[in-house]
Amino acid sequence: MDWGFITVTLLDGLARGLYYFLVSAGLTLIFSMMGVLNFAHASFFMLGGYFAYIIAQEWGLTFWIALPAVPLIVGAIGMVVERFGLRHVHKFGHVAELIFTFGLAFLLQEFVKLVFGQDTKPYAVPEVLQGTLFTVGDQPFGSYRAFMILVSISIFIGLYLLLTRTRVGMIIQAALTHPNTVSNLGHNVPLIFMAVFGVGTALAALAGVIALPTDALQPGSAARLGPIIFVIIVVGGLGSLNGALVASMIIGILTTMFDASQLSVFSVMEAVANMLGIEWSLLERPTYELRRLMIGDLIMMSTKQVGALFPYLLMVLILIFRPQGLLGKRES
Amino acid sequence: MTTTSERTYINALDVRKKNIRFNPAGLPVGIQVFMFAMLALILLGGYFSGGELAFGFLPVPTHTLLSQSLAIILFAMSYNMLLGQGGMLSFGHAVYYGFGGYAVVYMAYFFEAPFGLPGFNMAPFLPLFGGLMGVILAVILGSFSTRRAGTVFAMISLGLGQLAYSAAAVFKNSLGGEDGKSFARDEHPFIIPFIGETDLWFYKNDTIYLIIAFWFLIAVILIFLFSRTPAGRLSNAVRDNEERVEFIGYSMRSVRYLVFIGAGFFAGVAGGMSALAFESTTQSDLSNFYSGVALMAVFVGGAGFFIGPILGALIYQFFAQVLPSTLYELYLGIIFLVMVMFAPQGVAGIILMHIAFVKRWRKLLIPYGAAIIATMVAVFGLVVIAEMMHHVQIAGASDPNAHPLDWFSIDTSLAFNWIWAGAVMLAGLVGLYLIRKQVSEAWDQARETGDA
Numbered sequence: 001m002d003w004g005f006i007t008v009t010l011l012d013g014l015a016r017g018l019y020y021f022l023v024s025a026g027l028t029l030i031f032s033m034m035g036v037l038n039f040a041h042a043s044f045f046m047l048g049g050y051f052a053y054i055i056a057q058e059w060g061l062t063f064w065i066a067l068p069a070v071p072l073i074v075g076a077i078g079m080v081v082e083r084f085g086l087r088h089v090h091k092f093g094h095v096a097e098l099i100f101t102f103g104l105a106f107l108l109q110e111f112v113k114l115v116f117g118q119d120t121k122p123y124a125v126p127e128v129l130q131g132t133l134f135t136v137g138d139q140p141f142g143s144y145r146a147f148m149i150l151v152s153i154s155i156f157i158g159l160y161l162l163l164t165r166t167r168v169g170m171i172i173q174a175a176l177t178h179p180n181t182v183s184n185l186g187h188n189v190p191l192i193f194m195a196v197f198g199v200g201t202a203l204a205a206l207a208g209v210i211a212l213p214t215d216a217l218q219p220g221s222a223a224r225l226g227p228i229i230f231v232i233i234v235v236g237g238l239g240s241l242n243g244a245l246v247a248s249m250i251i252g253i254l255t256t257m258f259d260a261s262q263l264s265v266f267s268v269m270e271a272v273a274n275m276l277g278i279e280w281s282l283l284e285r286p287t288y289e290l291r292r293l294m295i296g297d298l299i300m301m302s303t304k305q306v307g308a309l310f311p312y313l314l315m316v317l318i319l320i321f322r323p324q325g326l327l328g329k330r331e332s
Numbered sequence: 333m334t335t336t337s338e339r340t341y342i343n344a345l346d347v348r349k350k351n352i353r354f355n356p357a358g359l360p361v362g363i364q365v366f367m368f369a370m371l372a373l374i375l376l377g378g379y380f381s382g383g384e385l386a387f388g389f390l391p392v393p394t395h396t397l398l399s400q401s402l403a404i405i406l407f408a409m410s411y412n413m414l415l416g417q418g419g420m421l422s423f424g425h426a427v428y429y430g431f432g433g434y435a436v437v438y439m440a441y442f443f444e445a446p447f448g449l450p451g452f453n454m455a456p457f458l459p460l461f462g463g464l465m466g467v468i469l470a471v472i473l474g475s476f477s478t479r480r481a482g483t484v485f486a487m488i489s490l491g492l493g494q495l496a497y498s499a500a501a502v503f504k505n506s507l508g509g510e511d512g513k514s515f516a517r518d519e520h521p522f523i524i525p526f527i528g529e530t531d532l533w534f535y536k537n538d539t540i541y542l543i544i545a546f547w548f549l550i551a552v553i554l555i556f557l558f559s560r561t562p563a564g565r566l567s568n569a570v571r572d573n574e575e576r577v578e579f580i581g582y583s584m585r586s587v588r589y590l591v592f593i594g595a596g597f598f599a600g601v602a603g604g605m606s607a608l609a610f611e612s613t614t615q616s617d618l619s620n621f622y623s624g625v626a627l628m629a630v631f632v633g634g635a636g637f638f639i640g641p642i643l644g645a646l647i648y649q650f651f652a653q654v655l656p657s658t659l660y661e662l663y664l665g666i667i668f669l670v671m672v673m674f675a676p677q678g679v680a681g682i683i684l685m686h687i688a689f690v691k692r693w694r695k696l697l698i699p700y701g702a703a704i705i706a707t708m709v710a711v712f713g714l715v716v717i718a719e720m721m722h723h724v725q726i727a728g729a730s731d732p733n734a735h736p737l738d739w740f741s742i743d744t745s746l747a748f749n750w751i752w753a754g755a756v757m758l759a760g761l762v763g764l765y766l767i768r769k770q771v772s773e774a775w776d777q778a779r780e781t782g783d784a
Contacts, residue, residue, distance in 0.1 A: 037483045088673055095421050098486055099631060100672045102423070106624060107665040114662060114718060117725045223620070227494040230487050238484065297503040305502040312495035319488060320476050 004137020009260045010253060015145040017252025018152035022207035023225065024232045024244045025159075026200030032239035033176050033196050035094055036086065039101035042226035043108040044201040048074050048208025049217045050112060053123040063126040067151075070209050071202035078201025082194045105222065113219045123217040148210050155206065172196060231311045235318050237328020246326055251311050258307025265299045368553055375402075375545040379538055395537035399609035401649045402548045403602045404625075408633070408641035408648075409555050410598035411626035416636035417559060418591035419571030420478070421486045424493025425599055426622035431469055431496070432462030432600030433613030434507060440515040440608075453520045455534045456543045459604035466600020467593055474592040479585060481574065493620050500615040512614030537609075544605045551598055556638060558594060567591045628668045634678025643679050656738045657715075659722055666714075692778045699774040702767050710760025716753040720744045 027041045051073055052066040081104065089100040125144045133143035163169040175182045175192045183189040212221065232251055236243025318325065381392045393401075407429050414420045439461040443454040477488040500507045507513065522532040522539065532539040558564045566587050569577045574584040607613045616622065625648060633644020651660040675682060689696075716736050723734030724744050732745040742749050 035483075037487065085673065092676055094483060095419070095486075096672065096676060098421060098483060099627070100669070102624070102627065103665060103669040103672050106628075107662070107669055110659075110662040110665050114659065114721050114725065227490055227620070231491050234484070234487050234491065297505045301502060308498045309495060309502065312491045312498065315488070315491045316476075316495070323476075323479065 002137065002139075004135070004139035005260070007136045008139040008141050009257050011141055011149075012145055012260075013253030013256035014249070015148045015152075015252075016256050017249040018149055019207045019211040020229065020232060020252050021245050021248035022152055022155065022211075023204045024229050024236075024248055025156075025241060026203035027229060027233055028236075028239060028241050028244045030197055030200040031233070032241075033172075033179075034086075034097075034193055036097045036101070037230070037233070038197075038200070039098060039226070040081075040105040040108060041101075041201070041204055042222040042229055043105045044074050044078060044204040045208040045225055046112065046212075046217075046219070046222040047077070047108065048205030049123060049212035049221060050116060050121070051205070052209040052212070053121050053217055056126075057121075057123060067206075067209055071206045074205030074208075075198040075202030079194050079198035081201075082197035086197070087190070105226070109219050109222060116219070118219060120216045120218045123213055125213040144214065148214075151206075151210055155203070228311050231315045234315055235311075235325055237325025240325065240327045243325055243327030251314070255307045255310060258303045258310060261303045264302040267302075269299075364556075368549075368556075371552065372549055375549055378545060379542055395541040396609055397649075397653060399537070399541050399544045400606060401645070401653075402544050403606035403609065404629070404649060405642050405645040406548055406551055406602035406605065407599055408626050408629040408645040409552065410595045410602060412630045412635060412637075412641040413555065413558070413567075413591055413595040413598065415627070415630055416640065417564065417571065418481075418567045418588055418595075420481050420588060420592065421489075421627075422623065423486055423490035423620060423627070424496070424623050425489070425595070425626050426618050426620070427473070427493050427496040428466040428469055428596040428599035429603035429606070429622065429626075430500070430613060430615075430618030432459075432466045432603030433607035433617050434513060435465030435600070436462045436604040436607040437513040437515050437613055440517075453518075453522065453534065455517065455520070455608075456522065456546075458608055459544070459547045459601050462604020462607065463597045463601040466596040466598070466603070469600075470593045470596025474589050474596070478588040478592050481570075481588065489623075490620065493618070493623055497615065497618045497620065500618050507615075510615045512612055512617070514612030517608075517611055540609055544609060547601060547605065551601055555598060559638065563587065563590055628664060630678075631676075632664075632668055632671050632678055634680030634682075637678065637680035637684065640678050640680040647679070657719065657736075659718055662718060663715075689778045695778045696774050699767060699771045703764065703771050706760050706763035706767065708760070710757050710764060713753050713755070713757025713760060716742065717750070717757060720750065720753065 023041065023045055027038055030036060030038050030041075048070050051070045052063070055061050055066040055069060056063045085100060085104065086097060089096050129142075129144040129147050131143055132140040133146050134141055161169075163173060171182060171187055172192060172195075175187070175189055179189050182192075208221075215221065228251065232244055232247040235251070236245070236247035378393075378395075378398045381395070381398065407425075410428075411422070411425050414422050414425065436458045439454070439458055443458075473492055477485060477492065500512075501509055503509075517534045517540070520534055521529045522534070532542065534540070566577065566582060567590070569582075570584045570587045577584050577587065603613070603617060606617065629644035629648045630641045631644070632647055633642065634640030648664065651664050655663075657663070671678060677685065686696075719736035720734045720742065723731075732743050733741045734744050735741050744750075
C-alpha cells in the first residue's frame, strides 16, 4: 500500500468535507430555525465564487480582500432575500417557501448566465498558495488545501464560541427552539431570523470563495453542489449540526477517495490475469464482447464513476435503514 | 355540494375565505362529456396541421411540435397529480418521464424483426410500455420516499433524480450516456386486425401524432376520472390535513403511495410519447431541470386545478418554442417567482377567481387596465435590458446592435439606450407599486357586492 497516497487523499477529502460542512452548516442552521430548506443555498455558494472572481480577478484587488468582503456582500443579499422574499411567502407554508427558493435558485442561475456567460471563469488560486506544502512519500499536498482546512476550522471555532459563549448566541439558540417565548421576552425574532439567514448565506459564500478555485466556476456550479448538500443534510439528520458535520466528512472523504482511484471490475480482472501469468491478449476478444453488453457497464464502471453516484446511493440506503438520518433524533 | 378537489394546497384557505363558489366538479355530466368531445376534436384537428402557413401568413405548428407539446402537457398533468392533488412537492419527477422514454426505445428494438408479431404492429402501443416502466419505478422508489411529505419528500426526490441523472452518464451501454438511446420507426403501415393495412405509415410524423393524441386523450380522461374517485378525493384530504385522514381510519401513506404510482404511470406514458415522437431519449430528459419544468408549468398554470397544468405547459411551450429569444428560461424564472410570491393560485386560479364576478367587470376595468399597462411597460424595459446584456455577453464589441425579440434593433454601445430602458422598467415597477392598493380594493369591492 502507498501510505503517502492514502494520507494525502484523506487530507484532500478533509478539505472537501470541511467546505461541504461550511455550506451545509448554514443550511442546517436556517432549517432548524425557520423550518425552511433553502433550495437556493448552493446558489449563494456560486454567487460567492462570482463575486470573488470580480473582486480578485476583474478589479485586480486581491483574493485577500475578496475573502472577507464577499461573505459580507452575499450575506447582505441573503438578508434582503429573507426580508422581502421569504417572509412574504412564509404565510403560504413551508412547501411554498421551498418552491420560492427553488425559483430563486433557477433565477440566480439564469441571471449568472446572463451576466457572465456559460463558460468557466478563470478564477485561480492566489500565487502565494499555489505551491506544495509538504510531501508524504512522493505525494504532494497543496498548501491551498491546507489553507482551506485552516479557514474552515477557524470559522467553526468562531461560530461555536459565538453560539455558546455570547449573549447573542444564547438568544439565537433559544429562538431556534422557542421562538414565541423569545419573542415574548422582548427580542425581535424576525430580525434574528433575518440575521441567521444572512450568516448562513455568508458561510455558503465563504465556501464559494475558498472552494471554487479548486473546482470550476460556472453557472452550473450551484446545480452540481446543491444535490450533494441536500444529501448531506438528509444523511446527517435534518436539523442536526453534528450530523451535518459527520455526513460532510463521510461524503467528502469517500468521494475524494473514489475520485483519486480508477479501479473497476475490469481493471481488477486484468490485474488478476497478469498475476496468474495469463496472456491478456487471449482474453481480449471475449471480454470485448462482454464489455459491449449491458452488464459491461457494471464491469467497466470505475470507482471514479461510483463516486458520482455514491452520495445518492448512501442517501437511499440511509432512508431505508435509518430514516431519521445518522444523528437525527426523530422522524419528520 | 361542496368539494375541495379544485383547490390547491396553497390557496385552499384563501379561496375559502373569499367564498369562491365556482366548481367545475359540479358541472353536469353532459357538459363534462361535451368538453372532452371538444378536446378530442381539437386533437383531431391537429392532424391536419401540416407545418405550412395557414391563410398565407399564420404559422402552423408541425406534427412533431404538437406531439412534443402533448407529451409535456401530460407530464405536467402527472406532476399535478403529485403536487396539486397529493400535496407532494417533487424535484425528481423527470426520472419517470426519462425512464419511460428509455423503456419505449428498448421495446421498439424488442418488437423489431425477431419479435414482431405477424400482421400486427406494436408501435401504437409503445407509450404504454413507458407507463409500465414508470409504474415499476414508482412502486420501487415510492415505497420508501412517500413515507413523508413536504420537505423530506422533496429532498428525497431531488436525490433520486440526481442519482438517475448521474447513472445515465455512467451506464453508457444501457442508457447511452449523454446522447441517450435512439431507434428508427419502422416502415410499416398501421394494420387493423381483420380489416387490413391502412394508409397510416409509422415513419410519418402525422401518424405518430395521431397515436400520441389518442393516448393523450385517454390519459387526460383517466386523470380526470381519478380525481373523481374516492381515492382521488382522499388524496386531496391527505394534502390538506394528513392527520385527520389518519384519524378517520385511512393510511395517509398508502394514499400517497397510490397517487405517486399513478403519477409515475402518466409521466412514463408522457416520456414514451416524447421518445416515440423524437425516436430517441437523452440524458437531459432525466435531468432535474426537466423536473423543474414540470414544477414551473404546474405552478404557473395553477396547481390543483385540472386545467392548470394544461395552461402552464402551453405557456412553457410558448416561451420555449415560439418566443424568438434564447433567454426564455430567464423570463420563465421571473414569471415563476412572481407567481409564487403574489399569485400562488396560478393562471387557472386567477381565471376561476374572476369568473364568478365577471358581470361586475366595470368595477375592475380601470384598475386592472392600469395594472396591465404598468406591467407591460415594466416587462418591455426588462426585456430590452436583458436582451442587451445577453447580446453584449454573446457578441461583445464586434456587433453592438441587439435585437430584442426580433422586434427592433438597439445599439448597446450607447449609454443612453441602457438608461432609457432602465428608466422604463423602473417606471413600470413604480406604477405597479403605486396602484397595488386600488387594484386590491377594486377586487374586494367587486366580490363583496357579489356576496350581498
